[in-house]
Amino acid sequence: MLLDLMLGSLLLLSALLSLHSRNSLKSGIFFxxxxxxxxxxxxxxxxxxxxxxxxxxGSAVTSLLIFKLIATARIKAxxxxxxxxxxxxxxxxAFLVYMIPYLLTLRKEQRxxxxxxxxxxxxxxxxxxxAVLLNFRGYDTxxxxxxxxxxxxxxxxxxxxxxxxxxxxxxxxSLSRWILPMTVxxxxxxxxxxxxSVGGAFQGGSLLAGGLIFxxxxxxxxxxxxxxxxSLLLLSxxxxxGVGLMYAVTGYGFLVYPLPLSTxxxxxxxxxxxxxxxxxxxxxxxxxx
Amino acid sequence: MxxxxxxxxxxxxxxxVYHFIAAESPFKRLIAVNxxxxxxxxxxxxxxxxxxxxxxxxxxxxxxxxxxxVAVSATAVGIALILSLSKREKDES
Numbered sequence: 313m314l315l316d317l318m319l320g321s322l323l324l325l326s327a328l329l330s331l332h333s334r335n336s337l338k339s340g341i342f343f344x345x346x347x348x349x350x351x352x353x354x355x356x357x358x359x360x361x362x363x364x365x366x367x368x369x370g371s372a373v374t375s376l377l378i379f380k381l382i383a384t385a386r387i388k389a390x391x392x393x394x395x396x397x398x399x400x401x402x403x404x405x406a407f408l409v410y411m412i413p414y415l416l417t418l419r420k421e422q423r424x425x426x427x428x429x430x431x432x433x434x435x436x437x438x439x440x441x442x443a444v445l446l447n448f449r450g451y452d453t454x455x456x457x458x459x460x461x462x463x464x465x466x467x468x469x470x471x472x473x474x475x476x477x478x479x480x481x482x483x484x485x486s487l488s489r490w491i492l493p494m495t496v497x498x499x500x501x502x503x504x505x506x507x508x509s510v511g512g513a514f515q516g517g518s519l520l521a522g523g524l525i526f527x528x529x530x531x532x533x534x535x536x537x538x539x540x541x542x543s544l545l546l547l548s549x550x551x552x553x554g555v556g557l558m559y560a561v562t563g564y565g566f567l568v569y570p571l572p573l574s575t576x577x578x579x580x581x582x583x584x585x586x587x588x589x590x591x592x593x594x595x596x597x598x599x600x601x
Numbered sequence: 602m603x604x605x606x607x608x609x610x611x612x613x614x615x616x617x618v619y620h621f622i623a624a625e626s627p628f629k630r631l632i633a634v635n636x637x638x639x640x641x642x643x644x645x646x647x648x649x650x651x652x653x654x655x656x657x658x659x660x661x662x663x664x665x666x667x668x669x670x671v672a673v674s675a676t677a678v679g680i681a682l683i684l685s686l687s688k689r690e691k692d693e694s
Binding site (some may be wrong): 320330339340374378390407415422423428443444459592593 | 622636639675685
């Protein structure tokens with residue numbers, strides 16, 4: 313109870329500081345603090361999978377992107393007109409007034425989780441979140457993979473060869489080289505863990521992306537050919553569509569796995585998502601393939 | 602306890618909507634959108650815990666997981682847009 317109150321008020325405080333501070337570096341740092349605290353809050357809300365993604369992606373990778381922006385671009389602040397501020401206040405108050413009555417209707421309700429736990433043995437995996445993500449609601453995840461791929465295409469198209477900040481410190485350079493194999497190993501472990509426990513493809517993929525971005529921060533690059541990199545970017549979309557279409561052609565339906573083959577199909581898709589997410593986020597950070 | 606989390610998410614939504622409209626720079630607007638997203642995720646996860654059964658509902662968890670990944674990729678595109686905007690402004694001046 314006390315911990316919840318403390319975490320919640322710290323979360324609110326960091327959000328307010330991040331939004332109010334005039335300095336963009338300060339605002340970015342408070343945003344990272346906000347991401348970490350919300351990760352801790354997700355643990356309190358019994359959502360460890362979400363907490364993992366939030367801490368690795370929402371706070372680490374986003375903060376790297378934000379710091380890249382602050383280091384390369386000069387952000388111009390414009391004076392906001394008083395009328396605009398007034399309308400902003402009115403609209404946000406309207407939102408608050410609209411949402412508060414929801415509290416009066418609160419009651420503990422049976423939700424869809426009964427159905428999920430009932431059908432869990434038919435999904436091929438033991439972790440309920442992974443079962444929902446890759447089996448029961450496979451369409452969502454397929455479209456999500458499509459969204460990341462499209463976003464990275466947009467970033468590549470917008471990039472005009474900006475100079476990137478490079479951390480030229482021999483110690484950090486060799487450290488990033490040493491740490492990468494362990495990151496690769498651990499991220500595949502986390503991906504495999506997703507089939508029966510807390511973990512999954514997006515967690516593992518973003519961990520791997522973190523290791524790769526650390527490498528690129530010191531001015532180094534992974535030595536794989538450009539065409540292999542390009543095909544790895546599209547790998548998860550192709551594998552996902554391919555597996556789905558294969559079962560559609562053989563008569564089960566799009567993304568409906570037959571029971572004996574479901575575990576192996578899900579592991580295959582998860583591995584491809586892990587590799588592709590890592591490469592996609594790495595490309596999003598670098599701005600070029 | 603549950604209502605505390607609901608109130609927290611409502612306050613975060615209100616604050617970030619204000620800052621989204623009255624932002625002084627595109628960067629602040631991006632951060633406001635991210636915090637708005639986190640507030641919505643908080644609402645979802647609180648709802649998933651508001652059940653009589655032992656385990657929280659995994660469906661909102663999967664949705665929030667998807668949402669975080671999409672939010673990060675949208676942020677990355679936003680940052681690329683701001684970068685190219687500031688580059689164009691520098692070229693023009």
